[in-house]
Amino acid sequence: MRWNRDDFSGSPVETARRLIGAVLVHETAEGTAAVRITETEAYGGWYEGKPDDGAHAWRGRTARTEVLFGEPGHAYVYLIYGMYCCFNISCDREGEPGCVLLRAGEPVAGLPLIEKRRGRAKGTALTCGPGRLCLAMGIDRSLYGADLVTGPLYVEGGAPCEIEISKRKNIDYAAYGRDFPWRFTMKGCLWVSR
DNA sequence: CCAGTGATACTCT
């Protein structure tokens, strides 16, 4: 079953947990690719009375973060380090700028297409890591704002599974947020970022 | 370990 608007309307932490084990699908002219989501991070909101200063929307509404303030279930894609993209899904109720960063997945469909997009990469390097996942799935900034409820990029299925919890990666600059336990991985899964 | 790459969000004028 494809996720609908309500499925994306929970808090970032709740949505990040529910996305583990679900499948991300992208249908393009090149073909269809899909991965089982194995690693996510929640952004936005509060933890033990502290605001998430690691979230892009924390400083307020800007052109880049605009989509995070709209209705849930849209793609928030941005360029990082001049060469890679990160793909997030907006969540929480309208006006509340939460999102979930998708950091890794395990290919379940369209492996030849994924390999073609990834050049020399093999194994977990194909799809594990936020930049790699975007390359493998053909996600770039042209998908900024795309509606995952109605478009060719969407989420389906999923069921509760065992989840490991850890601190988010590479946000040491965030005085409060650096220690939030908001990274979720599928327990025992090797398809995760380094 | 570390260079690469460019949009973004700040800081001054």
Next chain:
DNA sequence: GAGTATCACTGGT
């Protein structure tokens, strides 16, 4: 409007 520090990363030493 111009100048610049920074970055939810990756790939090759």
